[in-house]
Amino acid sequence: MTPRRALLPATAALALALSGCGALTSDSTSGSEGSETVVAGLYPLQYVAQRVAGDAFEVENLTQPGGEPHDLELGIGQTAALSDAALLVYVDSLQPAVDEAAEEVSGTEVLDAATVVDLIPFEDEHSDEEHEGEEHEGEEHEGEEHEDDHSGHDHGELDPHFWLDPLRMADLGDAVAERLAEIDPDEADSFEERAAELRSDLETLDGEYTEGLAGCEIRTVVTNHDAFGYLEGYDLELASINGFSPDAEPTPAALAELQDLIEDTGITTVFSESLVSPQAAEVLAADAGVDTAVLDTIEGLTDDTADEDYLSLMRSNLAALQEANRC
Numbered sequence: 001m002t003p004r005r006a007l008l009p010a011t012a013a014l015a016l017a018l019s020g021c022g023a024l025t026s027d028s029t030s031g032s033e034g035s036e037t038v039v040a041g042l043y044p045l046q047y048v049a050q051r052v053a054g055d056a057f058e059v060e061n062l063t064q065p066g067g068e069p070h071d072l073e074l075g076i077g078q079t080a081a082l083s084d085a086a087l088l089v090y091v092d093s094l095q096p097a098v099d100e101a102a103e104e105v106s107g108t109e110v111l112d113a114a115t116v117v118d119l120i121p122f123e124d125e126h127s128d129e130e131h132e133g134e135e136h137e138g139e140e141h142e143g144e145e146h147e148d149d150h151s152g153h154d155h156g157e158l159d160p161h162f163w164l165d166p167l168r169m170a171d172l173g174d175a176v177a178e179r180l181a182e183i184d185p186d187e188a189d190s191f192e193e194r195a196a197e198l199r200s201d202l203e204t205l206d207g208e209y210t211e212g213l214a215g216c217e218i219r220t221v222v223t224n225h226d227a228f229g230y231l232e233g234y235d236l237e238l239a240s241i242n243g244f245s246p247d248a249e250p251t252p253a254a255l256a257e258l259q260d261l262i263e264d265t266g267i268t269t270v271f272s273e274s275l276v277s278p279q280a281a282e283v284l285a286a287d288a289g290v291d292t293a294v295l296d297t298i299e300g301l302t303d304d305t306a307d308e309d310y311l312s313l314m315r316s317n318l319a320a321l322q323e324a325n326r327c
Contacts, residue, residue, distance in 0.1 A: 035108075038180075039081050041090035041098045042069040043300045044163035045113065045172070047310040049089055051198045052176045056187045057086065062098060066302045068275050072097050086183050087111060089176060094160040109183060116175035117168045119158035120229060163298060164230040166202035166209070166314065173198040205314055209234050212318050217326035220265045222258060224272050224281045227297045236321075241270075241280045250280055255287070262288040269324035271295040274302055293320050 038057045040046035046061040053059055062078045063069045074082070074097045082088060082105055090098045091113040102110050162168040177195035181188035213234045221228065226240040239261060241250045261267070262284075270285040272278035274296045285292045296305065296313045305313060321327065 035084055035086035037081065037085045038087045038089065039085040039108075041072075041088075041095050044169065044298055044310060045089045045091065048169060048173050048198065049087075049176055052173050052191055052194050053180060054187075054190060054194055056184055056190065057180065060085075061300075063095075063300050065300060065306065066275070067300060069095055069299045074098075074101060082108060087179060089113065089172075091160045091162070093158070109179060111175060111179050113162065113172050113175075114158065114160065117162050117171050119160065119162055121157055122159050122226070122229070159226075159229050161227045161297070161299075162230060163310070164228055164314075165233060166206040168230070169310075170199040170202040173202075201311060205311060208315070209318055212322055213325075213327055215327055216322070218266055218268070219325070220261065220267055221321065221325065222262065222267060222270045222284070223295060224276060224278070227273070227299075228295065231321075236325075241284060250284075255284055258284055259288045262290060267324075268326070269293045271320070271324070273297050274305065275299060291324075293324060295320060 036057055038049045038053055038059045040049050040059060040061050042063045043061060046059055049057075049059045060081050062074065062081070063072050072095050079101075082101055085108045087109045088098075088102060088105060089111045090102055092099055092102075093114070102112065162172075173195040177191040180191045184191075213236065216236075219235065220237045220239060221231070222239045222241070224240065225242040226238070228238050228240075232238055239258060241254070241258065262270070267288075267290060269291045270281045270288070271293055272281035272295075274294055278292065278294075281292055295317050298310060298313050298317075301308065308316075
């Protein structure tokens with residue numbers, strides 16, 4: 001590997017960070033060829049990239065620990081990291097600033113998870129999916145008509161929170177291995193081996209979810225916002241307080257409807273999340289006379305979860321669901 005190239009001049013990086021536009025390019029003496037860095041838009045993508053890359057690449061996360069990925073704004077440090085990276089891994093329509101950077105970056109390979117993982121249309125999340133070890137092949141999601149803008153926020157037709165499905169995470173691992181092998185052919189076998197190890201771990205996790213949620217007395221889960229739709233593949237039904245946006249204000253009518261749902265289905269718990277305020281969940285739970293608990297969206301680590309990883313957080317979520325739904 002050749003040395004990493006010089007960073008953008010501070011003035012150019014500052015202009016890019018403030019404007020949010022303009023090509024992320026470098027001068028003629030620079031170039032991401034030979035870079036030893038992979039940049040990820042948020043934690044679950046970082047986790048996959050680290051597992052697959054091993055020691056061959058340093059993996060950086062654009063979203064700082066404790067930050068809300070949806071609201072990410074690229075500063076000077078993130079802009080410099082993007083310009084210097086060999087590969088950017090992101091998921092389209094989740095982080096607008098990263099979407100824009102992916103279009104503008106020059107000299108850096110780009111891998112959009114949405115092009116290699118079969119994302120579920122929001123309105124189709126209530127359909128049953130098989131989780132018997134399949135690899136999600138043959139699911140078409142292009143050209144479908146969906147007109148809902150998801151509570152007024154234009155985040156696209158497809159739900160980007162695919163990492164709540166371990167098998168889709170495994171698909172991303174395979175794609176990262178293929179792309180890194182193109183960048184560093186000498187390490188291709190190692191990337192493939194690590195992606196296979198990651199898939200094995202994720203298939204085990206998928207089996208734990210399938211078995212652990214099979215006998216639940218309660219099949220409905222109420223969460224703060226619409227980030228857990230992929231869990232419906234385990235025969236659960238998800239309802240959210242705030243729709244796609246975690247900071248939206250629920251209407252009185254929506255809260256009343258959820259209170260009726262809680263009473264009708266025997267729900268014991270309303271789930272808040274680790275990266276956003278629990279106020280809406282706590283108000284709903286108090287009005288409905290039920291408990292609150294936390295489900296981690298696994299969008300990022302916090303001070304409280306700094307010693308955790310994707311697998312441990314998913315298992316914590318499973319335990320919380322089993323307790324709340326009497327599994």
